[in-house]
Amino acid sequence: MGFLRLGLLFTLGTIFVGCSVNPSSESHSGVSCPTIDTASESITPETMFDYVGQCGQVKQYENAAQWVVVLEVFSAFDIQRVDDISAHGATKQLKKKTLKQMGSDEQAALIDALRVVTETDSPYKSALCKKLFSLSHPNYHPEYMIKTGMASQLGNNNSPLKAGFDPQSAWEEVLSKSVRC
Secondary structure (H helix, E strand, O other): OOHHHHHHHHHHHHHHHHOOOOOOOOOOOOOOOOOHHHOOOOOOHHHHHHHHHHHHHOOOHHHHHHHHHHHHHHHHHHHHHEOOHHHOOHHHHHHHHHHHOOOHHHHHHHHHHHHHHOOOOOHHHHHHHHHHHHOOOOOOOOHHHHOOOHHHHOOOOOOOEOOOOOHHHHHHHHHHHHOOO
């Protein structure tokens, strides 16, 4: 079992235990679930969490699980480039927000889908790896992370990104350490 797979299942399982469940009684007509084919370097983890929620609403849990993996990889890249260590918990905050909107059955289905998507011989994992390795490093400004840090809260005017950061090297490192393709 790969590093990313164990980390995702452990992290999501931990967050599920702490979430209050608010199953929605609203109709889900008109909700779309983008596939990872639409992933690009400019889509932020914040947007990807929205996709996870949308996919959960229409019960496309394998798509939701693939977005979870992509957003975890993008978030790992952002952690490397954002200087304020206190901002690195932003992804956990987004997870909690997303998962609070899911019912317990949806959460369980997402965990099951993560197991399927991250299995070594899974066609989902194959598609996921192909997509991730076709992308360059994320090119958005990681505002979702920066705004949660203490430096931002205290009005620190210094650059929120690490000086001398090499995005290509960081991207290659994130891919090699987090995804077992």
